[in-house]
Amino acid sequence: MNNLGLSITVFILVLAFLFQCSSSSSSLRKGSSLLVENPEDNIMSQNGMFSAGFTAIGENAYSFAIWFTEPTSLNLNKTIIWMANRDQPVNGKRSKLTLLNTGNIVLFDVSLNNVRSSNTASLKPLELHLKDDGNLVLRELQGITILWQSFDSPTDTLLPGQPLTRYTKLVASRSESNHSTGFYKFYFDDANVLGLHYDGPDISSSYWPKPWLLISQVGRANFNGSRIALLDSFGSFLSSDNLIFITSDYGTVLQRRMKMDSDGNLRVYSRINVSQNWYVSWQAIYGACIAHGICGDNSTCSYNPKHGRKCSCIPGYRVKNHSDWSYGCEPMFDFTCNRSESTFFEMVNVEFYGYDIHYVPMSNYSSCEKLCLEDCNCKGFQYGFGVLKGFYKCYTKTQLRNGRHSPFFVGSTYLRLPKGNTFSKEESSTPSDHVCLVKLQRNFVSESENHYVNFFLWFAAAIGAFEAICIFIVWCSLFRNRKTNADQHGYHQLAAIGFRKYSYLELKKATKGFSQEIGRGGGGIVYKGLLSDQRHVAVKRLYNAQQGEGEFLAEVGIIGRLNHMNLIEMWGYCAEGKYRLLVYEYMENGSLAENLSANKLDWSKRYKIVLSIARVLAYLHEECLEWILHCDIKPQNILLDSNFQPKLADFGLSKLQNRNNLNNSCISMIRGTRGYMAPEWIFNLPITSKVDVYSYGIVVLEMITGKSPTTGFKIVSGEEESDGRLVTWVREKRGSDISWLEEIVDPQIALNYDRSKMEIMAKVALDCVVDERDSRPTMSKVVEMLQYHGSDV
Ligand SMILES: *[C@@H]1O[C@H](CO)[C@@H](O)[C@H](O)[C@H]1NC(C)=O
Numbered sequence: 001m002n003n004l005g006l007s008i009t010v011f012i013l014v015l016a017f018l019f020q021c022s023s024s025s026s027s028l029r030k031g032s033s034l035l036v037e038n039p040e041d042n043i044m045s046q047n048g049m050f051s052a053g054f055t056a057i058g059e060n061a062y063s064f065a066i067w068f069t070e071p072t073s074l075n076l077n078k079t080i081i082w083m084a085n086r087d088q089p090v091n092g093k094r095s096k097l098t099l100l101n102t103g104n105i106v107l108f109d110v111s112l113n114n115v116r117s118s119n120t121a122s123l124k125p126l127e128l129h130l131k132d133d134g135n136l137v138l139r140e141l142q143g144i145t146i147l148w149q150s151f152d153s154p155t156d157t158l159l160p161g162q163p164l165t166r167y168t169k170l171v172a173s174r175s176e177s178n179h180s181t182g183f184y185k186f187y188f189d190d191a192n193v194l195g196l197h198y199d200g201p202d203i204s205s206s207y208w209p210k211p212w213l214l215i216s217q218v219g220r221a222n223f224n225g226s227r228i229a230l231l232d233s234f235g236s237f238l239s240s241d242n243l244i245f246i247t248s249d250y251g252t253v254l255q256r257r258m259k260m261d262s263d264g265n266l267r268v269y270s271r272i273n274v275s276q277n278w279y280v281s282w283q284a285i286y287g288a289c290i291a292h293g294i295c296g297d298n299s300t301c302s303y304n305p306k307h308g309r310k311c312s313c314i315p316g317y318r319v320k321n322h323s324d325w326s327y328g329c330e331p332m333f334d335f336t337c338n339r340s341e342s343t344f345f346e347m348v349n350v351e352f353y354g355y356d357i358h359y360v361p362m363s364n365y366s367s368c369e370k371l372c373l374e375d376c377n378c379k380g381f382q383y384g385f386g387v388l389k390g391f392y393k394c395y396t397k398t399q400l401r402n403g404r405h406s407p408f409f410v411g412s413t414y415l416r417l418p419k420g421n422t423f424s425k426e427e428s429s430t431p432s433d434h435v436c437l438v439k440l441q442r443n444f445v446s447e448s449e450n451h452y453v454n455f456f457l458w459f460a461a462a463i464g465a466f467e468a469i470c471i472f473i474v475w476c477s478l479f480r481n482r483k484t485n486a487d488q489h490g491y492h493q494l495a496a497i498g499f500r501k502y503s504y505l506e507l508k509k510a511t512k513g514f515s516q517e518i519g520r521g522g523g524g525i526v527y528k529g530l531l532s533d534q535r536h537v538a539v540k541r542l543y544n545a546q547q548g549e550g551e552f553l554a555e556v557g558i559i560g561r562l563n564h565m566n567l568i569e570m571w572g573y574c575a576e577g578k579y580r581l582l583v584y585e586y587m588e589n590g591s592l593a594e595n596l597s598a599n600k601l602d603w604s605k606r607y608k609i610v611l612s613i614a615r616v617l618a619y620l621h622e623e624c625l626e627w628i629l630h631c632d633i634k635p636q637n638i639l640l641d642s643n644f645q646p647k648l649a650d651f652g653l654s655k656l657q658n659r660n661n662l663n664n665s666c667i668s669m670i671r672g673t674r675g676y677m678a679p680e681w682i683f684n685l686p687i688t689s690k691v692d693v694y695s696y697g698i699v700v701l702e703m704i705t706g707k708s709p710t711t712g713f714k715i716v717s718g719e720e721e722s723d724g725r726l727v728t729w730v731r732e733k734r735g736s737d738i739s740w741l742e743e744i745v746d747p748q749i750a751l752n753y754d755r756s757k758m759e760i761m762a763k764v765a766l767d768c769v770v771d772e773r774d775s776r777p778t779m780s781k782v783v784e785m786l787q788y789h790g791s792d793v
């Protein structure tokens, strides 16, 4: 009898062992199920990269999903790539996914019954198999017929090798934490063009590519009706409408995913290795307030890198639903049609997109106001200066949607309000990112459980307890290694964007004891290095680092969060004792300065560099609201990658070095390089983003002429003359000669250039270097001027 008891125990253990093993199989056969109660009950792809199974998405709310297997630890969120039932979560008990003998896959819920099914049927032997590329397929065991696949119904994510077709869309989730269907979509529209669309509760609109431009102006084509797009594993994206891009980390074999994010942006995320974090390697739009509908009606969106995005009600309006900003704001007054009872409130640099009653080019303020007053439906008007056209434009609005505050919009919106009320701007300004989490409560009708089940529950509980102890031990040892100082919070935020802390020894080893110097300036020396994962890096060692680690990290964090394809990427930092180091991606082709002097740049490369640098400066100035002035733009700080894409280096470092003046990023200490510095520095005038515009202009002149502003420089009478030489030379040529362009252009380019574009470029450069800083264009105007005339880029 004892023997029998022993055998039964062994049998159970073996069974339990087998069960454990079968839980990580890569397929499900006919007649079997995955149960929600058993979190180990997953299908895993053969390479281990993907898992499919039930995952909790709320309180007692589960979804059948596919996710990246790593990280497996319970306290980290899964990277979900597909969901069967995002809008209909199932109960945490007795829900299951079954492959029926009829060949149909069914997701059952105890109270909702059949939640979703694949509507497939086959009498042949079938299996539900998770492939190595993340595609969950229902296929015949013998033969190659696929009856159903998850790649045909994406949620918000596209994996490498998964085509986006005329039948598929990526639809964002409602928020980071709420996975149900949200408002932002990515698909081929009726004109065969891939774009981003806001599809809200009462309106729809498209915002990318820019809706006011022609399809050809944004480099797309609509003649190809095949409507197919594909991201490959190297990071190149190719679409039938000519949307072609490569990610910033093109070439390396990494894990990648393209995701329609709940903030309305489309991003490609990569990670080097399952133990590291995801980072953004490409994104469609570069402004936090460009996506439509982000703040709801009658409100404006604004952004700064420290506090992120914010929605505010316009004056006279109050927020409708404090727990969800997408409901917008409603007026606190009654509208009046009586002209003498209306007044206008100016909101500087605020623009609203769409819903125009009238558009009047070449208008003046009084006629624009009159136009609005004459119409009962006019809620306000936008009055701004058209930079390219050179006159004021007037738009009267019936609705105030897609509002945003942009320091680069030259103009104002005037709100129509009843007289006699004092509406202040501060009225109701609430951060939008506090979308309250509503717990999803589902009632479960409990039924009496039988004793057989009880036995297994106890058995499982015992194993569970053992595992819990193991996890506890691991967790404790992890915890002991964690520093308890206040910087942890900042670090975790950074870790989320793919940022690492390196030890001094690690970097010393990587740079072979700081032996190979590749550059100097911007407060430190730059060394070449090779990390243990075989990535080449540039390590910058800062000279004077009196800052505490916390402060240092806070500021490195601001820089680390900046994201643009033409900004050099910071991968991490080291702050140990007196050492402060920054780790950047390494650029094969060195600096613009080296390339110019070695004559490696033809006209088309130069033109692309000029445009890209203008774009990235516009990004830094605009989206960062003058937070980040570069203050040291010169060819030595512009690096070129393997495709001669320029990347700006050394931005934001002024903040790391100046401790005395917290308010202004580069004002307390003169920064910059002789030859490239704006006159403001010399005359002690306030420093604004226009100093960068000036330096940019000098760099462009240098690229046109091939002449450095500092070569052959003789001190004549103090600093003023120092950068005058190149500029005055070009100016004089322009004034005196019709063939001035031919005379100034770098002889190395010879005649191989587009004359009209070259002329625009020279004109823009000269506009940028005027002494009067307010007459210099802003960087986004520069982009506009260059792009307008050179639509092929
Ligand atoms: C996990 O998700 C929750 C919301 O569901 C979020 O609050 C939390 O910050 C996330 N944790 C990590 C480590 O990303």
Ligand SMILES: *[C@@H]1O[C@H](CO)[C@@H](O)[C@H](O)[C@H]1NC(C)=O
Residues within 6 Å of the ligand: 224, 225, 226, 228, 238, 239, 240, 241
């Ligand atoms: C349409 O686009 C697809 C995918 O990029 C391409 O294979 C096909 O040749 C294109 N057709 C035409 C007519 O250009």
Ligand SMILES: *[C@@H]1O[C@H](CO)[C@@H](O)[C@H](O)[C@H]1NC(C)=O
Residues within 6 Å of the ligand: 273, 274, 275
């Ligand atoms: C992933 O990175 C860790 C350290 O970051 C390293 O130890 C490990 O070998 C890497 N794994 C792979 C598969 O590259």
Ligand SMILES: *[C@@H]1O[C@H](CO)[C@@H](O)[C@H](O)[C@H]1NC(C)=O
Residues within 6 Å of the ligand: 321, 322, 323, 324, 438
């Ligand atoms: C506010 O939003 C929440 C969450 O979407 C919703 O549950 C609630 O009903 C809304 N309240 C009103 C008054 O619309």
Ligand SMILES: *[C@@H]1O[C@H](CO)[C@@H](O)[C@H](O)[C@H]1NC(C)=O
Residues within 6 Å of the ligand: 297, 298, 320, 327, 328, 329, 330, 331, 379, 400
């Ligand atoms: C926005 O304001 C207009 C009046 O300007 C009002 O008619 C509309 O209902 C408001 N929108 C919302 C969502 O309350």
Ligand SMILES: *[C@@H]1O[C@H](CO)[C@@H](O)[C@H](O)[C@H]1NC(C)=O
Residues within 6 Å of the ligand: 338, 339, 340, 341
């Ligand atoms: C408009 O308002 C003014 C002053 O409040 C009043 O005198 C006038 O009668 C009103 N006009 C109309 C058409 O209601």
Ligand SMILES: *[C@@H]1O[C@H](CO)[C@@H](O)[C@H](O)[C@H]1NC(C)=O
Residues within 6 Å of the ligand: 363, 364, 366, 367
């Ligand atoms: C504004 O424009 C209108 C018509 O375009 C014209 O009659 C009026 O004189 C202008 N006002 C001023 C102040 O220029």
Ligand SMILES: *[C@@H]1O[C@H](CO)[C@@H](O)[C@H](O)[C@H]1NC(C)=O
Residues within 6 Å of the ligand: 058, 174, 178, 179, 180, 437, 438, 439, 440
């Ligand atoms: C997610 O958003 C949807 C739509 O607004 C809402 O109905 C649902 O209750 C939300 N779920 C959670 C968990 O907040």
